[in-house]
Amino acid sequence: MEKLIEGNLDYLAADDVYAQVRHDTSVNGQRPYAVVVTCSDSRVPPEHIFSAGLGELFVVRTAGNVVGDYERGTVEYAVGHLGAKLVLVMGHSHCGAVGAALELRSGESHAHAPKSLGAIVSEIAEAIKHEDTEAGAVQANVRNSIARLRESEELREVRIVGAIYDIETGKVKILDT
Ligand SMILES: [Zn+2]
Known part of the structure; x- marks a missing residue:
């Protein structure tokens, strides 16, 4: 404290x-130029990564950058009411949530995961079920979060881009979408 x-x-x-x-x-009032949906991981702060100041980025962060109703509604607000023109969904290397989902898939027990955390891991595990590598899984998870955002009528037209942040080099790689 x-x-x-x-x-x-x-x-x-x-x-x-x-x-x-x-x-x-x-x-x-605020006029953020972009929305960033990313992981809560302490190594992935968007304002640092994009050299952004106050009022520039509208940020949504959850473990594993998963998107559900609250997150989708938050993005709807930024696009519909604040005029943000771009949504960037950014996963990252060595993501603990994606790692947990890979372990869950490989049969390692997550029986002790608390219920709400278990829901996050299950969401990711389903999204990455066809992936064998960490890099592939992180990408598939980003694409799943983009698909979750696209479930909203309000977000059908806005530009949504996927990206991966490398926590070691600091480089952001934009994905083909
Ligand atoms: Zn993460």
Whole structure:
């Protein structure tokens, strides 16, 4: 907790630019240029990865970047009400959720997974059932999340792009969709 409080004090002291942008966006509202749907993994922070500032990215993060009703509704809001023109669904290397789904498929027990976490792993396991490699599974999982978003009438027209982030090199690879 102390670390969080100190971090906020550092943020407040950091730069007048932040204060100016906070003021502008609180008065004029937000106009994020893209939506990023990605994993909650602490090594995958979109604002760092894309050198984005306050008000620029509308971010949805879940373990394994899975998309259900709440996530899809969040993206609908960003596209329909805030005018975001692009949705990027980004998986990443060494994803723990995808790894757990691969293990589940290979028969290793996840009997002790809590119910809600188990639902995430099951969703991914179904999406990657034809994949044998981690890289293939991460891609298939991204494509599944894109398909989940496309279930929404509101998201039929918006541009949705898949990507994979390499947690070691920092490089984002755009997938052919
Ligand atoms: Zn992950």
